[in-house]
Amino acid sequence: MSHRLRAYFLTGIVIAGPLAITAYITWWFINLVDGWVKPFVPARYLPETYLDFPIPGFGLIVALFGLTLLGFLTANLVGRSMLDFGEMLLGRMPVVRGLYRSVKQIFETVFSQSGTSFRTVGLVQFPTKGMWSIVFMSTPPTGEMAERLPGPDEHVAVFLPCTPNPTTGFFFYLPRKEVIELSISVEDGAKLIMSAGLIQPEGQKRLAGLAAEAKRPGLAPRTSITPVREQG
Incomplete structure (x- = not known):
């Protein structure tokens, strides 16, 4: 019985740990974006102005909508002309132009749908x-x-x-x-x-198998995972 309880406890950690950490990071990111965006939104447009509690994620929705709208506006001729004019002004600033061009090139490479970097x-x-x-x-x-x-x-x-x-x-x-x-x-x-080699690609599949096995009734999950070493 103690062996089964220990196995179930370890399986619970494997399943609940990643979910808890993912939820915490997601909640932190939502609150971070809300803290950046909400100060720029007029108070009459904020949900908490009319409700007794704040709505988490409202700033994130506004940011996603604003970025999508910005991309739509710069896709036409007028928006592209305004963007070129702004980049021309930045290009005349000695220090800012180098920083802007470097950061822009990095973003274009990372978010390019046709890029082949790091594949x-x-x-x-x-x-x-x-x-x-x-x-x-x-x-x-x-x-x-x-x-x-x-x-x-x-x-x-x-x-x-x-x-x-x-x-x-x-x-x-x-x-x-x-x-x-x-x-x-x-x-x-x-x-x-x-993970410094602790999480092997084959071991990740074994972790998924362990979680699936724990959901099967009447079976006690295995307590250890033997890592598969890479050959060569």
């Missing part, structure tokens, strides 16, 4: 021969960068994230033949990096 996970020998690290493959170099790289081999840009914070790391070019492409998704690769 492939690979392995490279880093920091020394015989030590393999996970990288995210980006677009190949173009223009002067491609001409200046030595050797006849095709090069590729890769980003090597750090553990446990994948937003920091190293960016470099190397021959494509030195990268071993993996069939796992970028999301699975990021989980593998953030």
